[in-house]
Amino acid sequence: MLGKGVVGGGGGARAPKPSFVSYVRPEEIHANEKEATEREVTLHLLPGEQLLCEASTVLKYVQEDTGQRGIYGRLVCTDFKIAFLGDEPALDNDEIQFKNKVIGENDITLPCVDQIYGVFDEKKKALSGQLKKYPEKLIIHCKDLRVFHFCLRYTKEEEVKRIVSGIIHHTQSPKLLKRLFLFSYAAAAPANPVANSEKRTLMFDSLEDWCWELERTKGNVKYKAMSVNEGYRVCERLPASFVVPISLSEEEVPRFQGHGIPIWCWSCHNGCALLKMSALPKEQDDGLLQIQKSFLDGIYRSIHRPPYELVKTEDLSSSFLSLQEIQTAYSKFKQLFLIDNSTEFWDTDIKWFSLLESSSWLDIIRRCLKKAIEVVECLEAQSMNILLLEENASDLCCLVSSLVQVMMDPHCRTTAGFQSLIQKEWVVGGHCFLDRCNHLRQSDKDEVPVFLLFLDCVWQLQQQHSPAFEFTETYLTVLSDSLYLPIFSTFFFNSQQQRDAHLGRESQEPWRRSWSLLTVWDWSVQFEPKAQMLLRNPLYVQRPKLDKTPRKGSRCKHHRQLSLPLTPPKSSPKRGFFREETDHLIKNLLGKRISKLMASDEPQDSWRDFYERWHSRPADPHGLLLPRVEGPAVCVWAQRYLRWIPEAQIVGGGPAATMRKLLEVMEQVQSLQEKVAERHPSCEGLQAEGPCLLRNSARLSSLFPFALLQRHSSKPVLPTSGWKSLGDEDDWAKREDEFVDLGDV
Structure with missing residues (x-):
């Protein structure tokens, strides 16, 4: 039925038969072809963008009720995007509510293409590689969950071959990093002045930014910033500058190529710190294991110095989610929103919640929020240092540490603070955006939406505590879309070393150093000031101005007071973490995970009392925020997933x-x-x-x-699966639309 350009309006006991048919006839198309050609829309190209192939007389189907109508136009493919240029009448100004200056309504950037399907004799088939037969209809599923339908039945055969082959090649075939449009745009775009304001986003590409963050969080008492990795001579995945315990010397950092080094993330108001560490390589040589033993001994002793002797290690590689779980869950979850037609929507509506539950996506979000609450409870209530451990500390460590900071630090809930957090923990922190977003189409196994999972978790917090966030859910939505805009260098590299090697200081070609590099945080590139208003939360509660007049006998408190009444502090044990059996345990580290070495004796649900006690009191928008994680409290991010x-x-x-x-x-x-x-x-x-x-x-x-x-x-009042009980579908086709009262359901 899709191959004929029509969609049926219902289902019944007999074979599927459309109750209403909207025909798109060739003679109607060619009758208006001359007029449409005269008012053909001009293709606007960005600096450095080149047209690769195009096809005329293409129909873009538009979903409407139970039928489809086609819009005549051209389908073009450039090295930046797939664009449809139609003769659709201009929209009213009132209707254009949120226009992107870079990407139009009918534009798809090449990295945003997820899957491409062709329709052959009414059968849908995934397309890849070279084709022996070309489809009469092209269906494109996008990573931002848009679905485009293009009918090629009235297009010349040569143009069909050229446009289909071009789209498949430039979106589905593996490519080299230097072939990304990012480089063409950077070379051709005019120099972009960097905005410098009081609320600027920290990029964490200099030692000064790290020192400023240490000063802001009062972490400079126990931690220090160092540039020992300048030139990436120690480790390519670590940034040039980072923060470590103050007792750690620069000579110890180069050991094991950056593995086993506790990297500072954030300091709590009570002096405890959140750190992350990549696991040491598993070696079999006894000599190397002995060196690892003494190295770890010194590292841990540098963390739990008096008066905070307790350290808890969270081994996220073994006790938390796996990347495979996240990938599988999201693959099932996104299918709920990649809807080809209205009939498919209503056919799945009656079982939508069961499909949602079976995807496990909301359960994964709930587990992430719970893990973050557990870490918050250790930092706040137990005054423990937390060391997050992962193989490379670049996926789940980024996720958990970022969520903890959003919950505990009100600065991270401002726009500039949130952007600085993403720069620190994700961009500079070494999250492999190039692999996780699969921008190069080299390995589908590595494509895991970890950053999107983080944004979804933040959305849950933002919905439950809206006045505490300076940005809106629209901000989070367009930020997720920006993952696939290859004019920004923010989300298109696996590490700062890779970025600098291709675009910055390490480039051997002097002309590359003058390239204009855009960051996604310059929202004026995408939106006009009027549209940027929708990214700011008008209900955000500004921090009250502090009275700077000193009072007699009053002690200055830290500016980040938490809303939870502090529980009586637990007495510090006489012995530190390393007990009498320390040597025996470290020797047993051979082949064992570090988490077993530092396992806590407390029950796994020790955070429950902390969680319930916090929710029994009014929330402070400038204090600690904990999300509700029970049942329906965790819900679907409707604006992002359902907007199309x-x-x-x-x-x-x-x-x-x-x-x-x-x-x-x-x-x-x-x-x-x-x-x-x-x-x-x-x-x-x-x-x-x-x-x-x-x-x-x-x-x-x-x-x-x-x-x-x-x-x-x-929308019909009843799903299509229930229409058969209301009479014969032929009778319904002859009736006018009417309201069906369901009564109190």
Whole structure:
């Protein structure tokens, strides 16, 4: 049925038969071909972008109700994107609610292409390599969960071969790093001035940034920043500068090529620290094992120095998630949103929740949040240093350490702080974005959405504690989209060494050093100031200004006070971590994981009391934040996953409608405060400012600002699987649309 360009409207007991058919006839297309050619849309190319192939007389199907209509136009492929240039009438200004300056509605960047399918005689088949037969319809599934349908039936055969082969080659075939569009754009784009403001994002590419972060978190008492890896002579996966315990000498760092070194992540207000470490290589030689034993002994003694003698190691490689679990869960999960047509949507609607549960994606999010809460409880309630351990400390270590900081540090919930956190823990921290996003199409096994999992976990926190976050869920959504925009260098390298080797200081070609490198944090590249308003949370509670006047007899407290009342501190044991059997345990390290060496005697659910006690009190937006993890508290990030499905919209409802009402109330409060301020000038009014689109538009939906409301489809009251009980489908085809009252369900 898809091959004929039509979609049926329902199901029944007999063989599937469409109740309504919308035909797209060739004569209608060619009748308007001349007129369409005259108003053909111009292809806009970025600096360095080149046109590779194109095809004319292509139909892009648009989902509408139970049928499809086609839009005539050209399908082009460049070294940056796949674009459809159609003769669709221009949208009203009110409808264009959130426009990206780099990528249009019908543009797909090459790294964003997930799978390509062809329709041969109404049968759908995945396409790859060289084809012997070319399809009459092309279906493209994108990593941002968009689905595009292109009909090639009326396109010339030569053009079909050229465009299909070109798209498959440039999106599915393995490629070299230097062939990414990032390099073409960097060489051709004009120099971009770097914005430098008081709230700038720390890039952590200099020793000064690390020192500033140490000073901010009061971690400079026990830890120090060093540039021993300058030129990446110690380890290619570590940044040039990083922070280690103050007692660790620079001579000890080069041992084992950076493995076994505790890297500082963040310091808690009570002096405890969060660290991460990559595991030592498993060697069989007794001499090397003895060296490892003495090396680890010195490393651990440098961490648990008085008065914080306790250290707990979390071996994430053995006691937490595996990358395979994350990959498998997301592969199942994303299929719920890659919907080819309306009929498929309603056919799966009745079993949607069971499919969601079987994917285990929400369960993985819940496990990540629980693990972060466990670490928070150790840092805050037990005053323990936490050492996260992983093979390369570049995946799950990044995830857990980032979540802990978002929960405990209010600075990480500001826009600049959150961006600095991602730079520190993910970009400079060595997360393999190139492999995990599979930008080079070299290994599907390495494609694991660890960073997307982190953003989903942050979204859960943001939804439950919205006033504590300066950014919105729209910010998180467009940040996830930016993973596939190859004009930014932020998410396209496995390490800083790889980035510098191709674009920066280590490049042998002097002309490369003058390249203009964009970071994703410059949001003006993608959005106009009006659209950037939607990235800022108007309900964010600003930190109150502290009274700097010193008071007699008062002791200055740290600026990051937690909302949880501190429990009586546990008495520090007389013996440190290394007990009498230390030597015996370290010798048993041969072939054993370090977590067994440092296993805690406390039960695994010791965080439960801490968790329940915190939720029994009002939350402080500038203190500790803990998410609820029970049952329905962890839910689907609807804006990101459902935004391209018209049937999933709730017109006039959802979070956007709630936000609009809140902004109306805030405006009333501000008006009253301004009147009070006229009589009492010392009183300050409310300074919150909401997005004008959100305030003025009466045509919002639950998927704002991505939904195009003039194209939403009418949804049946019952799923298609229940239509057969309401009568023969031929009768339903002759009836007018009517409301079916289900009563109280």
